[in-house]
Amino acid sequence: MSSPSLLASLDPRYPVSFLITLILVLGEARYGILGGYDRLVAALGVSTATELVLSRWLRGRLANLLSAYVTGISLALLIKPPATLLWPFALGGFLAIASKYVLEVRGRHLWNPSNFAISVLQLLAPGSVAILSRQWGNDLATNAVIWCFGLLIASRVRMLHVTLAYVACFVALAGVRSMITGGPLLAEVAPLTGPMYQLFVFFMITDPKTTVSSVRGRVIVAAAVALVEAGIRLAGDFHVGALAPLYPAPPILALAIVGPLANAIDLYRTPSPEGRRGRGVRIIDSTSTP
Amino acid sequence: MIVLNRRGQRAGGDPAVPAFHFTDVTAQVGINFVHHGPTLDPKLDNIAPLVGALGASVSVADVNNDGWPDLYFTNSRFGYPNALFVNRGNGTFEDVAAAAGVADVNRPGDGVSMGAVWGDFDNDGLEDLLIYKWGDLQLFKNLGNLHFQDVTASAGLRQWMNANGAVWVDYDRDGLLDLYVAGYYRSDIDLWHLKTTRIMENSFEFATNGGKNRLFHNLGGGRFEDVTDQMGVGSTRWTLAVAAADFNGDGWPDLFLANDYGPEELYLNDHGKRFVLSRVGLESDSKSGMSATLGDVLNRGRVDAFVTNISERGYLFHGNNLRLNFLPELGRFQQAAEGVLADAGWAWGAQLGDLDNDGRNELFIANGYVSGDRNRSYWYAMSKIAGANGNLFEDARTWPAIGTASLSGYERSRVLVNRGLAGWSDVAAQVGVTDEYDGRAVALVDLFNRGVLDVVVANQQQPALVYKNSVTPGNHWIGFKLVGTRSNRSAIGAELLLVAGGTRQLEVVDGGSGFASQNDRRLHFGLGRSAQVDSAVIHWPSGTVQTLGHPAADRVHVVTEPAR
Numbered sequence: 021m022s023s024p025s026l027l028a029s030l031d032p033r034y035p036v037s038f039l040i041t042l043i044l045v046l047g048e049a050r051y052g053i054l055g056g057y058d059r060l061v062a063a064l065g066v067s068t069a070t071e072l073v074l075s076r077w078l079r080g081r082l083a084n085l086l087s088a089y090v091t092g093i094s095l096a097l098l099i100k101p102p103a104t105l106l107w108p109f110a111l112g113g114f115l116a117i118a119s120k121y122v123l124e125v126r127g128r129h130l131w132n133p134s135n136f137a138i139s140v141l142q143l144l145a146p147g148s149v150a151i152l153s154r155q156w157g158n159d160l161a162t163n164a165v166i167w168c169f170g171l172l173i174a175s176r177v178r179m180l181h182v183t184l185a186y187v188a189c190f191v192a193l194a195g196v197r198s199m200i201t202g203g204p205l206l207a208e209v210a211p212l213t214g215p216m217y218q219l220f221v222f223f224m225i226t227d228p229k230t231t232v233s234s235v236r237g238r239v240i241v242a243a244a245v246a247l248v249e250a251g252i253r254l255a256g257d258f259h260v261g262a263l264a265p266l267y268p269a270p271p272i273l274a275l276a277i278v279g280p281l282a283n284a285i286d287l288y289r290t291p292s293p294e295g296r297r298g299r300g301v302r303i304i305d306s307t308s309t310p
Numbered sequence: 311m312i313v314l315n316r317r318g319q320r321a322g323g324d325p326a327v328p329a330f331h332f333t334d335v336t337a338q339v340g341i342n343f344v345h346h347g348p349t350l351d352p353k354l355d356n357i358a359p360l361v362g363a364l365g366a367s368v369s370v371a372d373v374n375n376d377g378w379p380d381l382y383f384t385n386s387r388f389g390y391p392n393a394l395f396v397n398r399g400n401g402t403f404e405d406v407a408a409a410a411g412v413a414d415v416n417r418p419g420d421g422v423s424m425g426a427v428w429g430d431f432d433n434d435g436l437e438d439l440l441i442y443k444w445g446d447l448q449l450f451k452n453l454g455n456l457h458f459q460d461v462t463a464s465a466g467l468r469q470w471m472n473a474n475g476a477v478w479v480d481y482d483r484d485g486l487l488d489l490y491v492a493g494y495y496r497s498d499i500d501l502w503h504l505k506t507t508r509i510m511e512n513s514f515e516f517a518t519n520g521g522k523n524r525l526f527h528n529l530g531g532g533r534f535e536d537v538t539d540q541m542g543v544g545s546t547r548w549t550l551a552v553a554a555a556d557f558n559g560d561g562w563p564d565l566f567l568a569n570d571y572g573p574e575e576l577y578l579n580d581h582g583k584r585f586v587l588s589r590v591g592l593e594s595d596s597k598s599g600m601s602a603t604l605g606d607v608l609n610r611g612r613v614d615a616f617v618t619n620i621s622e623r624g625y626l627f628h629g630n631n632l633r634l635n636f637l638p639e640l641g642r643f644q645q646a647a648e649g650v651l652a653d654a655g656w657a658w659g660a661q662l663g664d665l666d667n668d669g670r671n672e673l674f675i676a677n678g679y680v681s682g683d684r685n686r687s688y689w690y691a692m693s694k695i696a697g698a699n700g701n702l703f704e705d706a707r708t709w710p711a712i713g714t715a716s717l718s719g720y721e722r723s724r725v726l727v728n729r730g731l732a733g734w735s736d737v738a739a740q741v742g743v744t745d746e747y748d749g750r751a752v753a754l755v756d757l758f759n760r761g762v763l764d765v766v767v768a769n770q771q772q773p774a775l776v777y778k779n780s781v782t783p784g785n786h787w788i789g790f791k792l793v794g795t796r797s798n799r800s801a802i803g804a805e806l807l808l809v810a811g812g813t814r815q816l817e818v819v820d821g822g823s824g825f826a827s828q829n830d831r832r833l834h835f836g837l838g839r840s841a842q843v844d845s846a847v848i849h850w851p852s853g854t855v856q857t858l859g860h861p862a863a864d865r866v867h868v869v870t871e872p873a874r
Contacts, residue, residue: 051516052594102627104648146624153514153626153697163699206708207694214697256690259715267690268624 032177032228033086039166039173039222040093046162047097047215053152054096055103062106063099064092066113074121087133091116094134094223098216099141100150108149112137123280125287130280132230134223139276142269151269152216163213170222179226185239186225187212189246197250201257208253211271220271230279232286241282249274328727329666329785332742332765332777339757340402341395343774346387348422348444351504356711359680360688361501362386364424364474364494365444366750366768367826371428371437373410374456379755379830381766382407382439383774384423388416392423392441396456401758411458412439412450418502421445421470425751425826429478429487432532433799442473442491444501451532466534471497472521475602478802478821479554479563480851481541482582486528487798487821490565492549493521507707511548512700515596517571519704520548543585547572553602553823554803555613558637561853563803568599568617568825574631576643591642597628601825604818605662605671607632607646607728611807611814615643618657618675618825622718625689626696629653630660630675650726650736656718659752659825663763665725667785667836669813673726673734674765676749676825680712681719688717720746723767747772751827756834761787761864763834768826786837788846789866792819796852797871805849806833811840837863 044060047053054060067088075083092113101108116137123130131139141149174180194208211217225231225245231238252270255263266273336342345366354361365386373380378397385392391413395403407413416422421443428437436452447467450458462468472495478487495501496519499509511517525543526534538544547569554563562579569575574592577585603616612635619628629652633643656679665672680688691710695703702708723745725738738744747769757764757776765777788808792801802821807814820829837843841863848856850871861867 052596100627102621102629102648102652103645104629104652142624150622150625150627153693160699160701201710203691203710204708206702207691207710210695210698210702210708213699213702216697253694257710259686261685264687265624268693 035173035176037086039169040090044093059109060096062109063096063113066110067092067117070114070117078121091133098152101148129230130283132224132227135275166218182226182238182242183221185242189243193250232282233290245274245278248278328737328741329782331780335778336776341776343383343393346385346390347771348386350501353504353507357709359712366770367425368751368753368766368768369426369828370753370755370830382426386422388418406456410456424474427476427822427828430799431487442476444472446470475551477552477554480798483851488528489526492523492552496521508705510704510706511571512704514571514696518546520546522546541585543577550600551602551825553604555604555818566602566615568602570598574599600658601660603660603824606816609813611816618660620656621653651734654724655721658750661752661754661824663754664836667781667787669836669838670728674752675724676752676767678721678748680717681748682716683714686715688712688715722746753827753829755830786841786863788835788863790833791868793870795871797850803851807847808835809844810837
């Protein structure tokens with residue numbers, strides 16, 4: 021059994037990797053959530069290969085592969101194309117990792133890699149890509165295990181406030197949406213109980229490398245993501261045709277909109293990396309989590 | 311595994327141009343049937359268009375033994391009659407359901423029709439009618455002269471089931487047709503007087519809280535006995551379609567189930583003593599099965615299965631499944647659907663049949679769920695709960711209201727041509743199939759005894775369609791009407807293996823297949839350019855094997871089962 025001090029000394033990427041592996045194993049064992057191991061091989065293989073090649077080529081050294089590992093598994097779980105298509109996993113893995121090297125300012129990514137890849141695929145190839153819609157059946161135990169480990173690990177990587185801020189805002193805004201639309205509150209809250217949201221709140225929105233510098237700022241960003249998501253959802257409820265491409269994955273696309281804007285503002289306000297470190301964020305190496 | 315289709319090239323002509331064309335002759339032939347969906351308990355009003363989106367069905371039988379196939383359509387609203395269109399033999403039909411006594415079956419307290427299957431359960435030479443409902447099953451004995459008698463009670467079949475599929479099958483090969491009925495909603499639910507709104511599936515992919523399927527053993531003397539539990543076939547998945555055939559070649563008919571919100575199931579028949587739910591490559595592929603369609607897709611002399619599913623851009627890709635049967639060799643099915651075969655929208659009924667008489671099976675797929683307002687889609691609203699915990703959406707009250715929105719509405723039917731090694735091509739528009747109705751049931755039948763397969767489609771809340779097929783001259787065909795003696799009189803379950811021009815084709819006499827449908831009991835084979843048939847080998851349900859040498863092409867052969 022790990023002691024608290026041992027946990028504290030661990031590279032945060034290890035518990036994050038553990039959590040995503042736990043979700044993968046539980047989801048696959050109980051529900052066949054992957055839909056084929058070839059998908060995992062494609063996403064993981066391309067993610068890690070891209071990481072190795074680009075880190076060696078652009079930075080002159082081989083990167084730690086934990087980040088690519090988490091990205092690969094996230095993509096394998098979240099992308100759901102037709103059964104015979106493997107290219108979305110390969111392309112997603114490449115886009116995600118390449119975005120870390122290309123879409124960065126002063127060593128900081130503008131988008132969470134998985135978030136970027138999934139958003140691009142969802143918007144540009146909706147005929148070939150859907151987002152995870154499977155659920156944990158009616159099994160509350162699986163949900164509980166993942167939430168417990170997720171909260172523990174979010175706390176460990178000092179991002180629990182982001183998770184909690186987003187969830188609190190989501191629930192509050194679900195109530196608002198329910199009042200506006202007159203629909204059942206449970207239907208508005210329901211998405212939180214599914215695996216897509218668990219991956220979102222524990223891996224995407226909490227990615228230390230793509231969040232802003234201050235605790236207060238991160239809480240505001242989480243709230244802004246929830247707010248934009250609520251806007252997308254309301255547009256969906258009122259059948260606004262122009263925004264229809266956003267409806268299949270509102271939280272992911274909300275983060276893709278808010279995330280880089282928040283990062284750009286934060287970079288503008290904190291001109292040097294040193295300034296950022298001074299605000300209590302634990303920067304993790306040169307690669308992000310998922 | 312690579313499977314080579316020996317008929318990789320079409321029999322003749324430009325492979326890009328379909329050698330057949332459909333004409334909508336519905337009005338011309340006098341079929342004016344319009345389906346009406348059920349109106350349910352007001353507690354379901356928020357999702358009434360979804361729940362009530364089932365019930366349009368069509369089944370084929372020669373009810374008066376005049377050699378011309380007749381059509382039975384079901385309605386699903388109280389007070390709205392079912393229709394029995396008798397084929398006059400002159401290219402027109404007449405609805406005689408009321409006079410025959412099989413029209414007024416949708417009544418409060420009795421439930422409403424979801425489908426029907428024909429089979430001669432008492433071996434008197436007349437096809438009898440089983441109507442499955444959201445309500446009490448109803449069995450009608452054919453008295454001849456287009457009169458029917460409700461024998462449900464005396465048959466021991468008066469049982470409330472919320473059923474959406476049924477198949478006649480002589481599972482113990484005693485010469486009497488037994489009956490397998492697929493439950494959808496639980497049988498303790500009266501959809502017009504709900505005690506609870508917790509009636510929905512508790513998972514979109516792993517639900518097992520559906521209605522229990524039931525197997526009724528035909529005891530003879532017009533009586534049936536429920537043997538579900540002792541035979542081990544009481545699946546509580548949300549079965550939408552069931553078909554029966556001998557998949558593993560042991561001579562005993564097995565049961566193939568297409569389940570909504572879950573994986574398909576194959577119950578292998580253990581010598582008529584019990585069924586065994588088998589691990590044959592279906593169990594890990596959990597989707598939304600709608601239709602169980604049987605056919606020899608690759609001319610291997612093997613029964614394969616095609617199961618329709620749901621695909622919607624951006625939201626869900628539960629592609630259709632083509633389950634190639636490798637049970638005898640590998641003990642499993644091999645999934646082979648891709649491209650247009652896999653993605654046909656929200657697909658419902660489908661049938662495999664040789665539409666151009668070239669010796670290969672084509673596919674006709676009916677599509678579309680709820681066609682409401684074209685500019686309002688329910689997909690987003692449904693996505694809120696679709697990925698959530700099942701305990702939430704098991705309660706119908708949790709579902710967002712659909713209002714007037716569509717859900718995969720206005721989808722066109724697909725007509726897929728089998729091009730062998732080149733795969734499948736969708737030629738629907740080219741061959742004249744352009745309707746956007748919410749198709750449910752599809753039946754293939756040579757309506758006008760011309761040696762071609764016509765298509766009849768039952769559409770939900772909409773008019774039925776009759777597509778008359780015109781095949782480019784040049785291809786030959788052969789048909790068989792089988793009459794059982796030791797086997798059930800309808801010969802349901804009999805297999806005929808046709809060998810012609812170095813190729814093999816297998817067909818099974820249909821006791822109910824696809825979704826809410828039943829094809830013509832006559833077997834139809836295309837022969838391509840050759841009019842030469844080497845042999846026709848019939849495996850009767852009794853176990854008798856009969857070989858016909860060089861039967862003549864371009865005619866229907868009536869074959870009676872030999873004594874031994």
